[in-house]
Amino acid sequence: MPAKADILARLQRDILLLQGIKSPSLQAVDETGLGRINEAFPHGVFPRSALHEFFCTSQESATASMAFISGIVSALTKSKGVVMWISSSRRIFPPALNAFGIQPGQVIFLELQKEKEVAWAVEEALKCRSLSAVIGEMQELSFTASRRYQLAIEQSGVGCFVIRRNPKNRTTASVTRWQVETIRSGQPDDLPGVGYPRWQVSLLKVRNGKPGSWNVEWVKGAFRTVSKLAILHREAQKKTG
Amino acid sequence: MARRFVSIWLPCLxxxxxxxxxxxxxxxxxxxxxxxRNRIVVTAVSPAALSLGIRTGTTLADAKALVPSLQALEHKLGLAEQLLQRMAEWCIRFTPVAAPDPLGGLLLDASGCAHLWGGEDAYLADICKRLTARGYSVRAAxxxxxxxxxxxxxxxxxxxVVDSGHHRKILLSLPVSSLRLEEEMIVRLHKLGLRQIKDVMALPQTSLRRRFGAQLIxxxxxxxxxxxxxxQPVYPxxxxxxxxxxxxxxxxxxxIEIALHHLLAALCDRLRKEGKGLRSAFFRVYRVDGGTQGIEIGTNRSSHNEEHLFHLFSLxxxxxxxxxxxxxxxxxxTKVEDATPLQESLWEEGSGLQDPRLAELVDRLAGKLGQEAICRYLPAEHWWPERSFKKAASLDELPAAGWKLDRPRPLQLLSPPERIDVTAPIPDYPPMLFRYKGSVHKIVKADGPERIEQEWWIQDGKHRDYYCVEDEEGRRYWLFRSGHYNEEETPSWFLHGFFA
Known part of the structure; x- marks a missing residue:
């Protein structure tokens, strides 16, 4: 008869598996290049086949979320694979996706009229194994819909990223919930001009992981975490001269 | 039963x-x-031109000298053969065995058909009448x-109409060119004074064979x-x-679903055997009360996948x-194309846009949301950002040119650009602050200007000077000034995009 601890450990593994989190032995380590952020995830690996939610408060933070998602998707798919981008009001500028590692020709945009159509199309797209990621822009996502998405994802293994502007409903079955805000960019030696895109990435919720907040820069096609101390230090230096 | 043949001649087809x-x-x-051979030659002559003395084979210059008002159209290669093929298919209404004549015209095997028209005269008259009604000049026998x-x-x-058994008598008095011989042989027969078929038949067969070969006999x-x-009859x-x-x-x-399953199974089976796939299909039902209803589907790529097609209909x-x-x-x-055989990939990942499952997903989405909702973008050769990309026509279309990657471009673009109020030093400095949707943004960092001129081949709008700016809170924008500063008017500023 197996020991109680063994049974518990096995059950825990099974639960993680059911939640769409595979054991790390099957995957390469740190595919996303997120560096220290990976410590927040179960097994220390970004859950690629899962529902990720991004909350944003403004157009600017939505843009930052899109850039962050594009960076993750391009790292996960090695810039190949087809992405479906579903929204009810397309503002994305296709040529700019190149800067975040995504070939604009490999993205199929769905430009729809209603939120309801977006919700249906996302679920339909998640059932297709030949996509590498589905990105949806919608305001509201009900708990039932998010459960359905997660079930479809577990069947197909397609990653899903949902960008939500000013959401009302915060109870969903998503595996992670993020908030990405733009922060002031830095230039070496205080040179004039705008530097690399820099964001404050907050992981508000992660199932079986540890939430946190980091400052991330996108430098030449890769993420780079910037320690907050370094920023504070530089600002202090600036004040004292 | 005697065999009966109809030959139709279309002299000006x-x-x-x-x-x-x-x-x-x-x-x-x-x-x-x-x-x-470097000359423009007349290949066919209309009846009106024929009466003015123009013949085929003359050069166009000579013909124009004869009739200055002559119109010359381009000769389409293979048109006559195509027309005859189509007409032969059309002639199946008169007899099951119809064929285009390799020497021009049509041939019908009319054995046992004429009585349905009430006699051979009426049969032939009907053929001629119908073809004449379509505007063709016809001679048939x-x-x-x-x-x-x-x-x-x-x-x-x-x-x-030559009565059965009487053709020998009539043939005797016809010229030798009616024997379907080569031009050269007709000339040689004429040289020997053999102008009618009876002249030829009067000679012994052995000497004819020796002199003219087996073809004449x-x-x-x-x-x-x-x-x-x-x-060789045509099969429609x-x-x-x-x-x-x-x-x-x-x-x-x-x-209805069971019926559709049955029909799709039979149709897809045939498509598969012939190596084809359908691009659009029509499903029609005939009701007991005489009414009909139909639904139509279309696919992005030719398909003979029953399940997929059923799914499209079921919506x-x-x-x-x-x-x-x-x-x-x-x-x-309604539209059938050759199926493109796809190479099976060994690994699931990275299959790209050629994956049939992706095409099936797009079909399903297009069936419910409409084809125009689904877009893919490719680079267009334009400098202005809003024109620098265009919709791709299909999933397979490849970009004709590369993307321009040398300048920073915002991830979100406002179309059209939105007007903003700015405070900016002249002449060429970025603004110090701007007001957008009621909130004031104080600019701390800026790059620019990047001038994008109006495109001379479109000649629309003024040139634009673009600046990437970052405000106090770290939000990054793409602004531009439209036109120059001058004495009459101050140029207007616009917000065109958001950087990540």
Missing amino acids: VTDWHIRKQPQLHNMPFVLKAPV MADTIGAAWAVARYGNTAP QRINQALGDEEECI PEPFQERLPCLEPIRTLTG KLSTIEPKEGIELFLLEA
Whole structure:
């Protein structure tokens, strides 16, 4: 008869598996290049086949979320694979996706009229194994819909990223919930001009992981975490001269 | 039973077709031209031009000298053959065995057909009437052999219907060119003074064979009916269509689904065997009360996948109202293309846009949301950002040019750009602050200007000076000034995008 601890450990593994989190032995380590952020995830690996939610408060933070998602998707798919981008009001500028590692020709945009159509199309797209990621822009996502998405994802293994502007409903079955805000960019030696895109990435919720907040820069096609101390230090230096 | 053949001669086939397509050419002298050894030669002559003395084979310059108002149209290669093929298919209404004649015209095997028209005269008259009504000049003849019918249609000056067994007598007085011989041989016969068929037949066969070869003897025997000659009949293409009549009227959705499954299975089986796939299909139901209803589907890539096609139909099946019941189902593939065989990939990942499952997903989405909702973007050769990308026509289309990657571009673009109020030092400095949607943004960092001129081939709008700016809170924007500063007016500023 197996020991109680063994049974518990096995059950825990099974639960993680059911939640769409595979054991790390099957995957390469740190595919996303997120560096220290990976410590927040179960097994220390970004859950690629899962529902990720991004909350944003403004157009600017939505843009930052899109850039962050594009960076993750391009790292996960090695810039190949087809992405479906579903929204009810397309503002994305296709040529700019190149800067975040995504070939604009490999993205199929769905430009729809209603939120309801977006919700249906996302679920339909998640059932297709030949996509590498589905990105949806919608305001509201009900708990039932998010459960359905997660079930479809577990069947197909397609990653899903949902960008939500000013959401009302915060109870969903998503595996992670993020908030990405733009922060002031830095230039070496205080040179004039705008530097690399820099964001404050907050992981508000992660199932079986540890939430946190980091400052991330996108430098030449890769993420780079910037320690907050370094920023504070530089600002202090600036004040004292 | 005696065999009966009809030969139809269309002396002005191609020019008649042109007159049919462009009625204003009627009664106007025109010719068709084609280059032959660096000369433009007349290849076909309209009846009006023929009466003015223009013949085929003359050069266009000579013909124009004769008739200055002559119109010359381009000769389309293979047009006559295509027309004859189509007309032969059309002629299947008169007899099951119809064929285009390799020497021009049509051949029909009319054995046992004429009595349905009430006699051979009425039969032939009907053929001529119908073709004449379509604007073609026609001569047709009927005889026991192909050779005799051919000869009478072109050279006979007696009744077009040669009674059974009488063709030998009529043939004797016809010229030798009616024997379907090569031009060269006719010239040689003429040189020897052999102008009519009876002159040739008066000579012993052995000496004819020695002097002219076996072909002359064969043609004479074929015309007289001593040697068998056969027709290569045309077979009309069978439409990709399946029917399912029902004993009892169908009134339920389940019943309709079963019927559709049956039809799709039969149709896809045939498509698979012939290596084809359908691009669009039509499903029609015939109700007991005489009404019909139909639903149509289209696919992005030719498909013979039953399950997928059924799924596409099932999105629209609920629009069918069976009312008293449906007695006949009809499924037709309206557009069929060669199926593209796909190489099976060993690994699931990275299969790209060629994946059939992706095409099926796009079909499903297009079926519900409309084709115009699905877009893919490719680079366009323009400098202005809003014109620098265009919609791709299909999933397979490849970019004609590369993306321009040298300058920073915002991830979100406002279209059209939104007007903002700015405070900016002149002449070429970025603004110090700007107001957008009621909130003031104080700019701390800026790059620019990047000037994008108006595109001279479009000549629309002023040039723009773009600045990337970052405000106090770290939000990054793309602003531009439209035009120069000058004394009459201050230029307007716009917000065009958001950087990540």
